[in-house]
Amino acid sequence: MFIKASEMDSYPKNQIMILCTGSQGEPMAALSRIARREFPNIDLIPGDTVILSSSPIPGNRAAIELVVNRLTRLGAIVIENSAENKIHTSGHASQEEQKVLFTLLKPKFFMPMHGEYRMLKTHGETATKVNVKPQNVFVIANGDQIEMHNGVAKVGKRVEADAVFIDGKDLSGQANNVIRERNVLSRDGLIAVIISIDSQKNKMTANPRIISRGSFYVKDSTSTISEIIGIVSEAVSGVLKSAKPTFGGIKNAVKETLSPYIFRVKKRNPLIIPVILNKK
Known part of the structure; x- marks a missing residue:
């Protein structure tokens, strides 16, 4: 009731x-x-x-x-539900119930939907046990197309059906720098390297400062920070002593020398952002 x-x-x-x-x-x-x-x-x-x-x-x-x-x-x-209770009740039809449905509807073509591949395959095999020809059962994946025309169905061309990441109102689906940087930040964090130079004298005016966010804890990595400062200082000095030092050259040198070291000691590939403070 x-x-x-x-x-x-x-x-x-x-x-x-x-x-x-x-x-x-x-x-x-x-x-x-x-x-x-x-x-x-x-x-x-x-x-x-x-x-x-x-x-x-x-x-x-x-x-x-x-x-x-x-x-x-x-x-x-x-x-x-447990091994002792065994009170699980399926929300899906049994094979025998599915066979009744195939018998009543008599479909010519059949495409199982929803579930893991092994489930779709088993569902398709159930259809062939009743009245559907094996070649008329389509077990497909996301991106596959079924073309239907004049009573005939067949598998068509695949289309791209991967996840599309968007940024704000940009619905183009293009992997722009913002999305790529967010992926890096989520996995490996960020390291900011602050470099003070005097471009008139082509020399550093202070030791580099290192700021780490989501990559490693600075206070517990004193020796690593010391190594990083040494690596950055050497890289920057090398560029400043070159014939035509540029800010771009300094940034590239810092990234190229620091990235392998960070991966070697921390097994991470953080986003490295050099910040140059110039005394004029």
Whole structure:
């Protein structure tokens, strides 16, 4: 007997069962909202039993644990699927149910959708066991095209279907410098090298200063910083002693000499930004 949530108070508590979404810890699903006490007309009370008749999808375990902890704090008894309980209920049709569908619809062509490759392949094999010819089953990947014309279907040309990174309002999909630099920053961090020079005398006026963000902790790397200062000083001095020293030459020399050293000692390729302060 189905009733409205607003009618729940008219029935004994032990005669009410709620079927709801949220088996994977989705934040806006009913179970998550119930666990946060945000769902209208439904409030868990100590002693209520919550059964998760599902298995965690890889990657969702943390979200599920959060919901389970919240339910437990409310006093609920939470039962999950396990080797002992075996209460998993699939959300997908069984093979026999799929065969019934193929028998009723009698498709000439079939393209399995949604799932890992092995799942798509198995679904296609189910179709061939009923009434679909093997050559009319298309197990494809993102970017493949199925061309349909005059009752005939076939695999067409592939198109680019990789992830497209965008920056702000730039929807061109081109890998610009901003995106590339963000990728480097996320992996290896940034090192700023501040160099003070006197361009009139072609010499350095102070030792280089090193600022590291997301690459390594400066206070715990005293010897590394000393080595970096020595490498940068030597590189800058070499450019300043050349026939035609330029700011561009100094920056390139710093990057080319510092990058291999950082990778050797820290196993990182940080974004290196030389900053030149010139005394005029």
